[in-house]
Amino acid sequence: MVRLSLAALAISALAVLGAVNPLEHRGNKDPLHDEDTYIGVINATPYRWARGYINRYQVSGWVWPEYIDPGESFQLLAERRNGFFSQDSAAEVDYHLEGTSKPMSFQVQYRKGYPHKVWVAFKEELETMNNRKGSQHKLGFLRMPGGVGFVLAGTEGHFISNDPPITWMRDTLPDIGHIPLRELSLPRSHHAGMWKGVAPIGAGCTSNTLTQDDDLYNQLGNGGIRVLDVRATKWHGHFRESHASEVKGLGWQGMFGAGVHEMIDIVNDFTAEYPGELIIFDIHEEARNADDRFDKLDELETAELYELLQLLNHRISVPDNEDLTKWPLERFIGNGTTAVLVHIKKSWLPLGGFPGGEEGFVSNKNFPFWGRWSDKNHVDEMIADQLEQLRSHQTHRNSKVWNTEWTITQHTEDIIWPDESIMKMNWPAWRSLYHEFWDALTDEVYPNWLTMDKVHHNQQKALVMAINHCLAARKCGSLGGKVNMTAAE
Ligand SMILES: *[C@@H]1O[C@H](CO)[C@@H](O)[C@H](O)[C@H]1NC(C)=O
Ligand SMILES: *[C@@H]1O[C@H](CO)[C@@H](O)[C@H](O)[C@H]1NC(C)=O
Secondary structure: OOOOOOHHHHHHHHHHOOOOOHHHHHHHHOHHHOOOEEEEEEEEOOOOEEEEEEEEEOEEOOOOOOEEOOOOEEEEEEEEOOOOOOOOOEEEEEEEEOOOOOOEEEEEEEEOOOOOEEEEEEEEOOOEOOEOOOOEEEEEOOEOOOEEEEEEEEEOOEEEEOOOOOOHHHHHHHHHOOOEHHHOOEEEEOOOOOOOOOEEEOOOOHHHOOOOOOOHHHHHOOOOOOEEEEOEEEEOOEEEEEEEEEEOOOEEEEEEEEEHHHHHHHHHHHHHHOOOOEEEEEEOOOOEEOOOOOEEOOHHHHHHHHHHHOOOOOEOOOOOOOOHHHOEOHHHHOOOOOEEEEEEOHHHOOOOOOOOHHHOEEEOOOOOEEEEOOOOOOHHHHHHHHHHHHHHHOOOOOOOEEEEEOOOOOOHHHHHOOOOOHHHHOHHHHHHHHHHHHHHOOOOOOOOEEEEOOOOOOHHHHHHHHHHHHHHOOOOOOHHHOOOHHHHO
């Protein structure tokens, strides 16, 4: 799972990788595109959307289809074309939901400003969970090749959209509580503790090690993250998240991030304020001791880590000999109580006095999951690989829990351009989430864990809620054939 590249290597890499064509690589770095963003919308309702009012002023690419059918996504590149300094270009389009009992519509807006921001304004009688009539939703701006997305899912009176509630699990429990974990989808953040870098390892720097913008509280809150990818490294007598890898001839390179204790405190603060959610601390098996040549944790150190993790509140007692992924969600949080699980890999079981299910510690033995990391630095290759893997492993909806890693990985040549940080590289992952990713899903084929870098706003959460509502719970109609409505009855 090595994905780091480092500044020190850049110089030698320049020499070695003579084949890299700088102009080709810079491709869309043209400043002309600095104000451009992709906008994606998903119709996860049984109602066809009909285009109404449309207007644009000094914006090109603002070409919306007359209709967007149930199940469909649509995406365009909004391009501001009025010179570099003027900020008053703008564009809007209305869509009306056909066949609802009351008139409902929304407007997608590309608002003036610097940069322009994308908003969605609800009109007429449209309201969604957590969002009143007339509410306005800021999707933000993610420079091309990045983009923003809007989803409307469900039926009249039971709509889900962007800006869902913080306590999204508790609030959707009546709809999804009966569904086993292996048929639900949960948002997962890649290297949850790498929203800050506190100290370099070798020549690592923030641009090639940080994977997150938002701190853990906001990842859990607005971001809706419920599975935390945590890599614990022992350093100066305590455990920290780290993002590092061994580079031949140069030793370990990377950075230390948040403290594991600090992350536990944040999760405890969150569960105290927002009870009733299921949170999984997914400890990566690559745990090492930085003070001891980055050797893997030994027996004693593993025991120390287990002791620390027992500071997590609301760990739920579970059996060691059942497949917990077959348990419905309500069996974990059905009483409005929080449930926290600590997940480790099976390879750790013989080490360090594993506390076991009684203490809320599980392993692949009673909580099996798998997934695949693509190691692709190009979005199209990542998409092709992830979708192929998803289809071949999720042969039906109750297959073993599958983790889709919707992330783009830096390769050595990417670091020649120092502005290609991990987070910027992941802009197109966010763009494609509301288009190619959604288009590939059906009620039998969808990931259980959706892992992203740079969790920001709530577009990952909103999409996962739509997957759960429409594909897992089958409550949005057939969506143009995505969902088998016979099975829904
Ligand atoms: C919910 O409450 C019932 C009755 O108090 C209890 O038996 C059950 O174990 C609780 N379930 C959870 C998930 O806490
Ligand atoms: C739809 O679901 C029904 C009931 O579960 C099943 O018998 C049928 O084979 C499914 N159809 C398809 C096309 O999968």
